[in-house]
Amino acid sequence: MRERDVPQEGNATLAGHRKAVYAVADDGRVRLVASRGWEVEEIVTRQAVQDLERLAREARERALAGLTSPLEVHMYRARMDLALLSQTTGLWRWRIRRHFRPQVFARLPPALRRRYADALGLSLEALGRID
Amino acid sequence: MASLLRHHGLPMSEAMTFGLASAIFFAYLPFMRINGLPLVAYRVAPRGIIRRLNRDLDLGMRFEKFSSPAQGSRRLDELLDASQLVGLQTSVFWLPYFPPDLRFHFNAHNLLVYGRDGDEYLVSDPVAETVVRCARADLEKARFAKGMLAPKGLLYYATGKPTPPDWAKLGKRALARAAGTMLRTPLPFVGTHGIALLAWQVGRLPNDDHARMYVGNIVRMQEEIGTGGAGFRFLYASFLQELATITGYKALDGLAVQLVEIGDRWREFALASARMIRGRDAFDARALAARLRALGDDEKQFFRELDAAQLAWAC
Numbered sequence: 064m065r066e067r068d069v070p071q072e073g074n075a076t077l078a079g080h081r082k083a084v085y086a087v088a089d090d091g092r093v094r095l096v097a098s099r100g101w102e103v104e105e106i107v108t109r110q111a112v113q114d115l116e117r118l119a120r121e122a123r124e125r126a127l128a129g130l131t132s133p134l135e136v137h138m139y140r141a142r143m144d145l146a147l148l149s150q151t152t153g154l155w156r157w158r159i160r161r162h163f164r165p166q167v168f169a170r171l172p173p174a175l176r177r178r179y180a181d182a183l184g185l186s187l188e189a190l191g192r193i194d
Numbered sequence: 195m196a197s198l199l200r201h202h203g204l205p206m207s208e209a210m211t212f213g214l215a216s217a218i219f220f221a222y223l224p225f226m227r228i229n230g231l232p233l234v235a236y237r238v239a240p241r242g243i244i245r246r247l248n249r250d251l252d253l254g255m256r257f258e259k260f261s262s263p264a265q266g267s268r269r270l271d272e273l274l275d276a277s278q279l280v281g282l283q284t285s286v287f288w289l290p291y292f293p294p295d296l297r298f299h300f301n302a303h304n305l306l307v308y309g310r311d312g313d314e315y316l317v318s319d320p321v322a323e324t325v326v327r328c329a330r331a332d333l334e335k336a337r338f339a340k341g342m343l344a345p346k347g348l349l350y351y352a353t354g355k356p357t358p359p360d361w362a363k364l365g366k367r368a369l370a371r372a373a374g375t376m377l378r379t380p381l382p383f384v385g386t387h388g389i390a391l392l393a394w395q396v397g398r399l400p401n402d403d404h405a406r407m408y409v410g411n412i413v414r415m416q417e418e419i420g421t422g423g424a425g426f427r428f429l430y431a432s433f434l435q436e437l438a439t440i441t442g443y444k445a446l447d448g449l450a451v452q453l454v455e456i457g458d459r460w461r462e463f464a465l466a467s468a469r470m471i472r473g474r475d476a477f478d479a480r481a482l483a484a485r486l487r488a489l490g491d492d493e494k495q496f497f498r499e500l501d502a503a504q505l506a507w508a509c
Contacts, residue, residue: 064428064458076295083320085209085428087454093209093432103461103468107414110471112295114407115229142287144229147299151340184288184335 066096074100076108115142126193132168133193134159134179141183151182198279198306204251204356213433214250214364215243216372218426220493222383222392226342228299231411234392237426239343240304241283244350250364254354259346263334266347273351274310281306283348285339291319291326301343307333362441366507372430373501376493386497389490397483405479406471413464424464427457445503449496456492463489 066086077100084098119139125131138148149156154175162168162175173187180190199206212218217238226233238246248255260266273280286292286303309316314327328336337347376385383391392412399405416424431450438446463485469475470482 064424064454064461077293084425085432087428091451092435093428093450093454095208101417103413103464104417106468106472107410107417107464108295110407110410111298111414142229142298147341150344153340 066094069096069098070101071099072102072105074102074105074108076100076105076112115139123193126165129165131163132165133191134168135163136193137179137183137185137190143183148182152178154178198281198352199247199251199253199356204358207432207436209429209432210436211243211247212237212426212429213437214368215246216368216375217243217246218372218430219375220385220388222388222395224383224395228342231408234412234415236416239302241302241348244281248352250367251356251359252354253352253356255350255352257348257350259348260338263338263347266337266349267330267334270307270315270349271310273349274307274315278351279306279308281350282333282337283345284333284336285341285345286336288332288336288339289319289328290332291317291328299339299341301339301341301345361437362443362507365437365441365443366504369500369504369507373497373504376497377501386490386494389486389493393483393486393490396486397480399479401477401479406477409467409479409482410471413467416460417464424457424460427453427460431457443507445506449500449503452496452499456489456496459485459489459492 064084064086066088069084069086081097081099083095085093086096088094119136122131122136122139126133126136138144143151145156145159148154149159152159162171162179176187176190179185180187183190199211215238219235219238221233221235223233223235237243244255247253258269260269270280270282282305283301284303284305285299285301287297287299289297289303305317305319307315307317311327313330315330315333317326317328317333319326337345337349339345379385379387382388396409396412399408431453434446434450434453438444438450463482466475466485467482470477
């Protein structure tokens with residue numbers, strides 16, 4: 064990549080940050096150049112973010128219909144999946160899956176709620192809510 | 195890493211540290227999944243880079259892990275009070291200064307802490323252009339994130355005084371190591387074999403949403419992490435040029451030019467993939483697989499020549 068070909072397309076996912084990339088200068092040496100982002104990166108990052116957002120949205124609809132608990136919604140909002148939430152909380156997956164049932168979640172003891180809230184970076188009160 | 199060395203009185207460029215650690219790499223790890231998508235690595239993990247440099251340059255590096263966040267923070271404060279520069283392994287998801295769209299649960303992000311101001315740490319992070327501040331609670335969460343490659347609070351610092359090395363000897367060894375890993379690792383998913391395996395996997399993808407996610411994931415691993423996969427190729431090319439200048443071994447200049455071309459080819463692969471993901475071109479898994487296969491062949495050719503150049507280097 065030549066120095067003048069370094070993309071400056073303004074990747075929105077960088078949120079205004081600039082990124083250092085290596086490129087070939089006119090004298091043939093490779094050196095560092097600041098880039099404002101490449102569209103390709105933006106496309107693939109967006110794709111990944113949108114997929115996570117879709118999971119969160121679908122979980123939210125199910126939660127509003129009473130088919131799942133707020134826990135599943137918050138899990139996807141924290142960009143986690145079942146495997147990661149299981150490792151973060153130290154709870155078995157089947158237990159977490161059980162806590163996805165609204166009736167079970169409603170009776171969850173405070174200690175377990177605390178554990179989920181800490182793992183997801185939420186307050187106790189926010190864990191029980193979906194907005 | 196380069197700044198850590200500079201702090202200890204051995205000025206060295208980022209490219210030089212990258213190259214001396216033989217950090218150029220490829221691995222396709224279908225059994226390690228993040229959100230259901232396989233891990234593709236284009237360089238050695240930062241831990242590996244540090245370990246190798248530690249051995250070659252005699253840094254007296256110490257690594258510490260902690261069983262509880264409180265212990266980890268206490269030790270970090272102690273080291274900072276003794277004006278040590280401390281490296282940390284963290285999860286990007288919990289770092290507040292990260293752009294929100296880039297905050298995934300990715301645990302192998304390394305940064306340097308060089309001071310403390312009350313309950314805020316002064317952090318030098320490759321992602322940010324300037325120094326950033328990070329609150330204690332956030333940093334604690336980032337250091338003790340769980341999941342794949344969990345950092346467990348890992349911190350590291352140098353205790354020795356590095357001496358200026360014999361560049362030719364170290365350089366030759368680093369080249370041999372890089373070529374060896376890329377060409378002769380007896381595992382099908384590492385090195386140039388790994389690229390071929392990934393090409394085969396991509397070639398079998400059906401035309402559906404999962405396939406788009408899969409290809410997107412490869413490109414994301416390539417371009418987004420650090421300076422990116424193609425970026426690491428350029429970085430290594432920069433190292434070859436620097437080494438050629440320091441040691442006067444001119445054959446490396448030609449190799450650097452080749453590697454820059456390979457890096458460009460990786461970028462073309464990323465561009466072609468992105469266009470298909472966006473639907474500007476029809477999704478064609480075979481075409482992408484063919485590009486990857488060609489890249490695998492090019493890298494194989496390149497590392498063979500690198501190996502030959504290294505063997506012919508009398509020093």
